[in-house]
Amino acid sequence: MKFTLENESIRVVVSDLGATLDSLFDKASGMEHAWPYDPAVWPRRTHLCFPVCGKLLDGEYSHGGRTYPMPMHGFLREKTFQVEARTADSATLAFASDRETRELYPFDFSVRVRTTLIGKGVEIAYCVENHGDSEMPYSIGSHYNYMVPANQDETLCDFEIDFGSLQSAGRIEFSDGFVAGSSEDIFKGAKSLRLGNLFSKGAIALALADLTTREVTLRGTKSGFFTHLGMENFDHLLLWAPSDAASFVCMEVWAGLPDRLGHDKVLKNKTAVRLLPSGQVHEYFQRIQIG
Numbered sequence: 001m002k003f004t005l006e007n008e009s010i011r012v013v014v015s016d017l018g019a020t021l022d023s024l025f026d027k028a029s030g031m032e033h034a035w036p037y038d039p040a041v042w043p044r045r046t047h048l049c050f051p052v053c054g055k056l057l058d059g060e061y062s063h064g065g066r067t068y069p070m071p072m073h074g075f076l077r078e079k080t081f082q083v084e085a086r087t088a089d090s091a092t093l094a095f096a097s098d099r100e101t102r103e104l105y106p107f108d109f110s111v112r113v114r115t116t117l118i119g120k121g122v123e124i125a126y127c128v129e130n131h132g133d134s135e136m137p138y139s140i141g142s143h144y145n146y147m148v149p150a151n152q153d154e155t156l157c158d159f160e161i162d163f164g165s166l167q168s169a170g171r172i173e174f175s176d177g178f179v180a181g182s183s184e185d186i187f188k189g190a191k192s193l194r195l196g197n198l199f200s201k202g203a204i205a206l207a208l209a210d211l212t213t214r215e216v217t218l219r220g221t222k223s224g225f226f227t228h229l230g231m232e233n234f235d236h237l238l239l240w241a242p243s244d245a246a247s248f249v250c251m252e253v254w255a256g257l258p259d260r261l262g263h264d265k266v267l268k269n270k271t272a273v274r275l276l277p278s279g280q281v282h283e284y285f286q287r288i289q290i291g
Contacts, residue, residue: 003083003091009120010290018077019093019113020047021144024122024227026290033227033290035145035248042145042242048113049073049141050128051105052270054258055177061267063137068104072177073143075104076111089117097131108132111140121228121289128283130276137268137275139256141234142286145248146218148195148241150225156244157196161251162217166191169210172236172257174202179260179271196244203240203250205257211237218249225291229253232285235272253286 002022005012013023024034052061052074060069079101081093092114097107108131116123130136148159167190170183186204187193198204208214208231216237219226231237231253238252257272259265268275276282 001083003086005089005091005115005117005122007089007117007119010117010122012115012117012122014091014093014115016081016083016093018047018079019081019095021115021122021124024288024290026120029225029291031147031150031225033147033288035147037145041247047143048076048111048126049139049143049254049256050076050111051107051109051138051140052258053139053141053254053256057178057259057261057263057265060265061270062265063106063267066106067265068106070104073141074139075101077143081113084112085114091115107134107136107138109136109138118287119289120291121287123285123287126284127281128274128276129281130278133278135268135275135277137270137273139254139270139273140284141236141252141254141256143250143252144288145250146227148218148220148247148249150220150223154220154222154225156241156246156249157194158222159195159218159220159249160192161195161239162192162219163187163211164191164213164215164217167211167213169206172205172207174205174258175261178258193239195241195249198239199241199243203238206237206239208235208237216251218251227251228289228291230285230287230289232287233282234284234286253284255282255284 085092112127114125167187234253
């Protein structure tokens, strides 16, 4: 089921399947900012990663002396959420653990995704609650895909990711999808990254602790078409597109990372894992503005 949220500036469509953001439409320009999903381009859609982000070694982890299978990015992307609250400009979708999820992840939890229109943008809040009696290791992240180019005169190579101020940070390096180390500074005195050939070695993963900002803007240098992203309580930003001919760019905010090469597979020992005490709640936010 899909739900439309609307104000005088934008129209947003969210789905109860995986709590996806299906549309982010600018009424003034008539432009869509969320990439319209095409299974021919990307066979398996992901908008919400939980309880892991990325890949696990051998597709499994251990907890309490038992080994559990876990697909890449977890299982919530394929779950149907329940509508907990809805108004003209806000919708809260919720998913609670059940017998099926406990076969993969032996914890009692709930995840709520609240989408709220704010002017010419949207705030998306993620609430993770531990209903069990013991500490719960987990990761959570979003995996949104944003439109490029804005018109026939632009290509992905005409777009940049603007960080707003000069940066100096290396990228997290991956080997076959697993954390393998880090690179030297990729900004080299710049405040933005041009997209042309940027992803020739795969996704750009950045630790937010290495940056001076928690806001980035995907911008067309010719058209000025932009999607601005603000992050709160997440610790990593991932950027990716399949090629320079792609019609979308991923700007993903994660509280977590894939397994590191040589990891012992124990869930609570994962790189960047979050540990949620019994009865406690963690909240995360991303705020998207368009123009």
